[in-house]
Amino acid sequence: MSNQPITGKKVIFEKQWIFLDNAVGQLYSTTFEILSGGNLKPHELKDSASPLDAVEAGTDNRNIVDDGKSQKLTRDDIEALKEKGLKGQDIIKKLVDNHATFGDKTEYSQVKYIKKKKKKYENTVMILKPSCRILAMMYHGREPGKICHLRYDTLAQMLTLANIHAGSKVLVFETCAGLVLGSIMERMGGYGSVIQMYPGGGPVRAGVESFGFPAHFHDTLHEFPICHVNALLAGTLDTSAKDPTAENTDEKQLNLAAEKEQNQPEAEEQGTPEEESMETNTGDDAGQDVEKTEKDKLKEAKAQVKKLRLEEKQRRLAATAALLKGRNADGLVIASRFHPCPVLLGLLKFLSPSRPFVVYSQYIEPLVECFKKLRECGGTVNLRLTDTWMRHYQVLPDRTHPLLLMSGGGGYLLSGTTVATDHSKPAGSKQAEEPAPKRQKLEDTEG
Amino acid sequence: MSFVEYSDFIQDGDVAILYLSHNNVMPVKVQQGAQTQTRYGVIRHSTDLIGQRYGSKVTCSKGWFHVLHPTPELWTVALPHRTQILYTTDIAFITMMLELKPGSIVCESGSGSLSHAILRTIAPTGHLHTVEFHQQRAEKVAEEFKEHRVDHLVTVRNQDVCKDGFGVTGVADAVFLDIPSPWDAVGHAKVAMKKHGGRLCSFSPCIEQVQKTCEALQDQGFEDISTTEVLLREHDVRTVSLPLPDFGPDPETTEEATPAAAPNHASITLKTTTLSREMPGHTGYLTFATKPRT
Numbered sequence: 001m002s003n004q005p006i007t008g009k010k011v012i013f014e015k016q017w018i019f020l021d022n023a024v025g026q027l028y029s030t031t032f033e034i035l036s037g038g039n040l041k042p043h044e045l046k047d048s049a050s051p052l053d054a055v056e057a058g059t060d061n062r063n064i065v066d067d068g069k070s071q072k073l074t075r076d077d078i079e080a081l082k083e084k085g086l087k088g089q090d091i092i093k094k095l096v097d098n099h100a101t102f103g104d105k106t107e108y109s110q111v112k113y114i115k116k117k118k119k120k121y122e123n124t125v126m127i128l129k130p131s132c133r134i135l136a137m138m139y140h141g142r143e144p145g146k147i148c149h150l151r152y153d154t155l156a157q158m159l160t161l162a163n164i165h166a167g168s169k170v171l172v173f174e175t176c177a178g179l180v181l182g183s184i185m186e187r188m189g190g191y192g193s194v195i196q197m198y199p200g201g202g203p204v205r206a207g208v209e210s211f212g213f214p215a216h217f218h219d220t221l222h223e224f225p226i227c228h229v230n231a232l233l234a235g236t237l238d239t240s241a242k243d244p245t246a247e248n249t250d251e252k253q254l255n256l257a258a259e260k261e262q263n264q265p266e267a268e269e270q271g272t273p274e275e276e277s278m279e280t281n282t283g284d285d286a287g288q289d290v291e292k293t294e295k296d297k298l299k300e301a302k303a304q305v306k307k308l309r310l311e312e313k314q315r316r317l318a319a320t321a322a323l324l325k326g327r328n329a330d331g332l333v334i335a336s337r338f339h340p341c342p343v344l345l346g347l348l349k350f351l352s353p354s355r356p357f358v359v360y361s362q363y364i365e366p367l368v369e370c371f372k373k374l375r376e377c378g379g380t381v382n383l384r385l386t387d388t389w390m391r392h393y394q395v396l397p398d399r400t401h402p403l404l405l406m407s408g409g410g411g412y413l414l415s416g417t418t419v420a421t422d423h424s425k426p427a428g429s430k431q432a433e434e435p436a437p438k439r440q441k442l443e444d445t446e447g
Numbered sequence: 448m449s450f451v452e453y454s455d456f457i458q459d460g461d462v463a464i465l466y467l468s469h470n471n472v473m474p475v476k477v478q479q480g481a482q483t484q485t486r487y488g489v490i491r492h493s494t495d496l497i498g499q500r501y502g503s504k505v506t507c508s509k510g511w512f513h514v515l516h517p518t519p520e521l522w523t524v525a526l527p528h529r530t531q532i533l534y535t536t537d538i539a540f541i542t543m544m545l546e547l548k549p550g551s552i553v554c555e556s557g558s559g560s561l562s563h564a565i566l567r568t569i570a571p572t573g574h575l576h577t578v579e580f581h582q583q584r585a586e587k588v589a590e591e592f593k594e595h596r597v598d599h600l601v602t603v604r605n606q607d608v609c610k611d612g613f614g615v616t617g618v619a620d621a622v623f624l625d626i627p628s629p630w631d632a633v634g635h636a637k638v639a640m641k642k643h644g645g646r647l648c649s650f651s652p653c654i655e656q657v658q659k660t661c662e663a664l665q666d667q668g669f670e671d672i673s674t675t676e677v678l679l680r681e682h683d684v685r686t687v688s689l690p691l692p693d694f695g696p697d698p699e700t701t702e703e704a705t706p707a708a709a710p711n712h713a714s715i716t717l718k719t720t721t722l723s724r725e726m727p728g729h730t731g732y733l734t735f736a737t738k739p740r741t
Contacts, residue, residue, distance in 0.1 A: 027643075027740060029644065029737075029739065029740065131546045132543060132546070133543050133544055133546055136543070152543070153539075153540050153543075153677055155543070156539045156540045156542065156543035156544070157535075157536065157539045157540075159539065159542070159543065160519075160520065160535060160538060160539035160542055160564065161520065161535070161539070163518045163519070163520065163567070165451060165549075165567050165568060165570060166451075166549040166570055166571055166572075167452060167570075167571070168453060186548050187548055187549075187568065188549070189548055189549025189550060189572070190549075191549060191571070328455075330453050352453075352455065352502070353500060353501065353502025353503070354500075354501035354502030354513075354514075354515045354516045355453070355502075355516075356518065356520075364682065364720060368684055368718050368719070368720055369718070371684045372684065372718055381466050381513055381515075382466065382469065384681060385681070385682040385683075385684055385720060386679055386680060386681050386682065387679075387680050387682070388536060388677050388678065388679055388680070389677065389678040389679075389680060390675060390676070390677050390678075391675065391676050392673065392674065392675050393657070393674040393675065393676070393732065395657055395658055395661045395672075395674050395734075397658065397662070400654060400657075400658055412682075417466075417502075417515060418502060419466075419502045419503075419504070419513045419515075420500060420502045420503045420504060420513070
């Protein structure tokens with residue numbers, strides 16, 4: 001599975017420490033052997049001497065007794081072989097040679113045995129180029145809690161149902177470590193804009209880094225704190241004034257620093273030649289004064305940096321607000337641990353008419369509420385509450401069947417399309433899109 | 448309007464989608480002076496459509512509905528069926544598993560609803576090479592691409608992919624096969640794909656086809672061969688009323704509770720979901736593989 005290549009660092013993967021240095025410069029999808037010590041070496045495919053060569057096979061297992069004594073090598077023996085530096089393939093050959101009933105197994109059983117041992121003893125890793133597919137599978141397999149248990153086929157549905165494509169303006173609200181955001185960015189190819197609406201202090205985007213997008217993709221990414229949504233919708237958001245939120249203490253310090261700067265321009269100018277002369281002095285008093293002004297200078301520099309950062313943040317906020325103000329976004333994607341109903345109702349207002357929206361929830365009930373609310377409010381059509389069922393198959397000659405385990409659930413989606421809001425007629429006047437009660441009664445008695 | 452770019456207002460020559468009701472969606476070619484008959488009455492393009500916003504309500508003699516901007520998803524539901532088509536659920540999964548994105552070069556055999564979805568995803572810098580062996584269908588589909596303003600992104604070739612391949616060499620990031628004998632096209636797919644590799648998908652309704660295809664993929668050196676199926680379950684949201692049983696007066700209730708109180712709460716109403724009596728149980732098996740660097 002994939003990892004982020006970082007030179008000079010040690011990473012742990014599947015309980016092994018690996019240095020990725022030797023991977024740098026190699027092509028993606030190269031398979032590496034993990035040498036003892038953790039360094040990587042490109043793996044040479046040796047097709048010679050498969051462990052199955054010149055081994056006979058049986059026809060069935062009627063005479064094979066599972067007494068745990070078939071393998072003559074002990075665990076210590078195998079450890080000794082490993083320490084000797086024997087390669088995975090050779091260890092497997094030794095296991096086969098020392099297996100009392102290997103020749104009695106059917107051919108299929110032998111192949112299965114080898115496959116199992118390969119997984120255990122072959123020490124290789126393949127480094128893959130990241131993509132939405134690979135990252136989504138990885139997150140779902142290893143860290144589903146971080147992505148609200150969003151299964152990758154559900155993510156695939158979201159991207160298509162929301163008609164994510166280059167050149168559009170998409171609103172995203174997600175708490176999936178940035179996986180959903182990154183996937184959307186991948187499908188936009190650096191064209192158009194993506195606005196991440198975020199709760200709390202700042203947008204979470206760790207997952208986006210894993211995609212390895214070129215730098216210019218980040219120019220299309222904007223963020224907007226949801227605590228300002230109501231003000232923006234009401235037209236009362238002032239993006240020119242200083243930020244009234246959590247930066248109050250910083251603001252005070254900023255103001256103080258700004259004042260100080262204003263009060264001291266003359267002193268500063270005088271200070272410079274004074275400082276210079278002081279620096280040439282080696283007297284103690286002079287030294288102390290120099291320290292003081294050095295400290296002040298540092299404070300000022302820091303305050304200046306802070307001021308610039310704040311101004312930049314204000315500028316970005318104003319720019320994003322301008323993107324949102326027109327209420328002409330082309331798509332909305334929601335996937336979070338927050339109750340989807342208020343999020344959806346709040347953010348739908350930013351969409352143009354005839355544009356898609358998709359809401360993901362790990363649980364179905366919140367989406368049922370959304371569905372009902374949307375019906376009441378009007379302004380949307382083609383509402384669908386769905387989930388997908390996914391099943392993998394083993395395809396081998398005479399051994400084709402679905403895999404024994406399958407994913408129990410991948411979450412639910414509510415999707416729909418906005419339409420022009422009609423203020424003259426109440427939403428209820430249109431014939432209900434749900435089946436008439438008559439049909440429903442019939443079904444209930446049938447069950 | 449185009450299938451790969453949004454616009455706000457309906458114009459002469461656009462293809463618009465009339466959303467009549469859930470599961471009743473109709474495409475219409477917008478033309479100055481034209482009329483279209485719907486179950487709610489007649490609509491006149493010049494007054495009802497041209498110049499109106501996409502998403503607007505259109506009122507007719509017998510009712511009203513909305514006009515929507517076309518998307519590949521709506522097109523899939525609305526398009527005139529010429530052959531069995533792929534639906535959005537499979538299309539979405541294929542799109543992600545083939546790693547399609549703006550700039551991708553794709554080869555496809557068996558053009559139809561998937562083509563529009565691919566074009567939408569690879570625009571503006573990608574290209575689709577689609578092969579259709581039925582001449583009439585090839586012509587019709589080329590016409591549609593033009594109408595939908597996506598023809599600059601696609602090349603239609605009328606040939607047999609199993610005999611003559613895709614008509615390109617070493618350019619494709621992804622190949623999609625929706626044909627009866629995909630194992631005969633695997634070699635051609637390999638030739639069409641880039642040297643540094645790419646992704647392949649084959650869609651087959653029958654397991655025997657899948658087996659043969661997997662064998663061919665293995666022989667041709669493809670890796671990561673995997674077969675999956677995806678199915679959509681649609682939940683109907685309902686408000687139901689469940690009657691409560693009457694076990695007679697409760698002997699433990701105090702005398703304050705009047706016997707007449709019982710019928711007041713005769714049922715509980717709740718919002719819930721149900722599934723349809725029947726649902727699509729199978730569309731086809733999706734086999735994916737990676738062509739390694741050659």
